[in-house]
Amino acid sequence: MDILLFCLFLAATFGAGATGALFPTGEWYKSLNKPSWTPPNWAFPVAWTSIYLLISFAGARVAVMEGNAYAMGFWAMQIAFNALWTPVFFGARNLKGSLPIMVCLWIAVLGATITHLQLDFWAGLAFVPYLAWVTVAAALNIAMVRLNPDQKPLPLQNL
Amino acid sequence: MDILLFCLFLAATFGAGATGALFPTGEWYKSLNKPSWTPPNWAFPVAWTSIYLLISFAGARVAVMEGNAYAMGFWAMQIAFNALWTPVFFGARNLKGSLPIMVCLWIAVLGATITHLQLDFWAGLAFVPYLAWVTVAAALNIAMVRLNPDQKPLPLQNL
Numbered sequence: 445m446d447i448l449l450f451c452l453f454l455a456a457t458f459g460a461g462a463t464g465a466l467f468p469t470g471e472w473y474k475s476l477n478k479p480s481w482t483p484p485n486w487a488f489p490v491a492w493t494s495i496y497l498l499i500s501f502a503g504a505r506v507a508v509m510e511g512n513a514y515a516m517g518f519w520a521m522q523i524a525f526n527a528l529w530t531p532v533f534f535g536a537r538n539l540k541g542s543l544p545i546m547v548c549l550w551i552a553v554l555g556a557t558i559t560h561l562q563l564d565f566w567a568g569l570a571f572v573p574y575l576a577w578v579t580v581a582a583a584l585n586i587a588m589v590r591l592n593p594d595q596k597p598l599p600l601q602n603l
Numbered sequence: 604m605d606i607l608l609f610c611l612f613l614a615a616t617f618g619a620g621a622t623g624a625l626f627p628t629g630e631w632y633k634s635l636n637k638p639s640w641t642p643p644n645w646a647f648p649v650a651w652t653s654i655y656l657l658i659s660f661a662g663a664r665v666a667v668m669e670g671n672a673y674a675m676g677f678w679a680m681q682i683a684f685n686a687l688w689t690p691v692f693f694g695a696r697n698l699k700g701s702l703p704i705m706v707c708l709w710i711a712v713l714g715a716t717i718t719h720l721q722l723d724f725w726a727g728l729a730f731v732p733y734l735a736w737v738t739v740a741a742a743l744n745i746a747m748v749r750l751n752p753d754q755k756p757l758p759l760q761n762l
């Protein structure tokens with residue numbers, strides 16, 4: 445594997461991952477009603493760090509392969525929606541607005557998993573934990589919308 | 604050009620572009636001190652829509668070519684930082700925090716322009732307006748940090 449190429453994909457995930465530091469969870473997140481099966485707070489950075497490393501590995505493997513067009517398209521699509529979700533949920537506090545973003549992210553990750561798997565077993569396998577995690581995240585997002593029907597987005601325009 | 608592939612890259616830009624609707628500029632942006640050469644408000648959506656269409660075209664052209672590894676890596680990197688900038692500037696209102704993101708975006712767009720140009724003249728050319736626009740945007744970002752030294756990020760944790 446080309447290590448510079450790995451770093452390039454890792455840089456892309458760093459952009460998405462920076463949202464975790466820039467939009468901290470804080471008291472507002474604590475105050476939300478959450479389902480009983482919500483993962484503990486420490487699980488999120490651990491899961492995301494592992495996922496970002498795995499998909500950077502997958503991207504670097506598949507980038508040098510012929511016929512990687514759709515795999516690379518889905519890779520780019522997933523990182524855009526990944527970078528978008530946290531600011532909308534934790535920044536704009538738009539629970540409902542974060543749902544369609546999560547749906548797009550889930551579709552992109554499913555597409556990336558399938559297209560990477562078609563090219564390379566290890567690259568495809570590296571996307572599987574991500575697909576599992578966004579499935580949990582999507583279920584959590586839906587549950588939080590249902591359990592917090594009175595939550596309004598932050599009125600950014602009036603602040 | 605594969606139209607489905609074009610739509611896949613366009614979907615990625617849609618994720619980044621959605622920030623424009625989700626984090627509206629509003630009164631706060633109006634109240635900022637801006638340099639005299641700040642482009643008028645209408646220019647931003649026009650520029651971004653054109654750029655997103657152009658780079659989706661470029662991505663779809665280069666995705667089917669051999670030796671596209673670095674081009675695809677830079678394509679993914681630019682869209683992640685593109686999606687991140689607006690929420691940090693207009694959501695968290697973190698003027699200084701948006702600067703390193705703009706630097707990463709500029710590097711990614713420069714890298715994408717060069718690597719696309721090496722593979723395909725038209726794909727490279729399609730990235731040139733983007734490179735020009737992020738250069739202006741970076742200069743604007745620096746100017747706004749300088750002209751608004753007392754601006755503090757939105758205290759999201761205390762809201």
